[in-house]
Amino acid sequence: MIAYLAERGLRCSPARLERWRHAGLLPANRRRGGGRGSISTLEPETVEMAAALARHARQGRDLRLAVVDWFAEAGVPQPGRLMVPEPPPAAVHAALVWMSATCPIRRLIGQAREARSELDVDAFYRVAGNAFDNEPIAPIAFDVADMRAALLARRDLDEDSPSRSSGRQAVVQLIAAAGLGVAEIGADAFIEALATLFPVLPLEDLQSVLGDFDRSAQMDMLLKQLAGFGVPPVTQAVGIRELRQARTVLYQLSGVAAFYRGYALLMPDTAGLAALRARVDELGAGHLLMMVTGWSLTRRTRDFAAGLDVCMQPWAVRLSDELMKQMMDGPPLLGGPDGAHTAEKFMNDWLAAIKSLAPAEQ
Template structure:
């Protein structure tokens, strides 16, 4: 336990962050090493509650909801505008088939992806919508912010819904409910067993998301991977996978907590059950019917495809 904790502690870092990172590490397969022991449940719960309560986005939403005057609103935008200077705000969803085709065609993707500044602005707009209401920023700005961060959403359908006064009011109410300041009740009431189950769901969904993203990055296709990708698309879950499992790319403590919270929701549990069933009942993901596609051959084929696209002078 001392060794596990020491891997995540450094001078000046809050010990609660180290406990969350330790909890994230515990239970993962450790080839050639003993399993990492679980941290004390009380310490895990206290650390997660502290992180949820001190989430910068949650605090900004709280500030927006408390704004009563124009100067208050201006102050919110001032703070929010500076809050994400060092945050890796980036698109979290994209069409994997289109991305793969673009890379194979050697097409520059720079113009297709939002800039860091537009990503930060979109996050601020969504926080303002959640804290102040959609009417504060306007339906068009709300749609534009969603399009920047979630390019695969059916935005025309949402635009039509927001044009309806009744649905617009429902959207505004929903955003305010989601923006409730404080600790998420589901995590607050969860026992250690529920938190560990949510962690497993996050690990498993992250694995599926890695295969799903990998297709865009020229990962070799197999019957099993194609069937899994088709099931994800059939469920309309591609962008959700990328959103929930952002931690698997960033390895940031706060992203893990956000993913853990999402994976405690019933929809995430059901999605994971569907995808695990596909993996168990469908074709093998890598091996193939004759077992000829070893992990080594899979990686060699992947690297060969990438190298074949490199300019000759490089």
């Protein structure tokens, strides 16, 4: 096993392999033959499982995080290699439940919900105010057409971005709204926090839609559902089949989001891509799509787990079904009878568009 892993540039010690076996993550070698002449054989699938763990496990890192990363990788086609086998279902479930329970935002919402006095509320704000010092707080959603126009016009893209401090404050406000209720922070502060983190939602529109308390309360409930921070965690009550379905939904939505974001970054347009983007806009799902699939940009384990939580919601499954139907029934994203949009030409045109923005040499 160690030699096979070394061929892939992966280092692993016998002690580590034994720990993985003891944790139920690797099967024991099969024995063939009978009696004293039996021999131990190493199955190819076991090598792939050990390779997945070796890619994601490292000294000092909780092994449950590696299991979630392995689960994220499993089932994805690997050109020239065997597909990564699925990790043991019990290990996946335990790791995701643990991640949900230890999620900083979930803990803060829980602390806010348990507040019974002004001192408790003050303690919540004190802890929440220090919780995101090392977190990159920036909006994930944006208007793709505006960003494309800004790039082509060489206009500064950071003019309207919130500052780091205002972003952290907005996150704390939304957590307080989810845990203590919108009435605690006030509808105006709630709306401003949404507008700060998700600038694709115009402040004026939010104020007109959420201007009364009843509607703000409805948005409060929707926000908690979208963020997947219900109590208990969604992952606690589902089986491996539902988790794998959520992973598929997350992959599908992430793929569409990549095409959707790509238009902002000067990706060449085709009839199929334009039709897909139009369908996303028709459903009013552009900013939601980018928020749900933020994991595809950060590649952080916790963001993947949060995405799974969201993608178990019925609306996420329906959205994925609608967009997959558009891709199946609509014009092809690339190619076509005239070969005008082969993958090679598409990438060459995209690179040429990006290079055209470089300052001219003097």
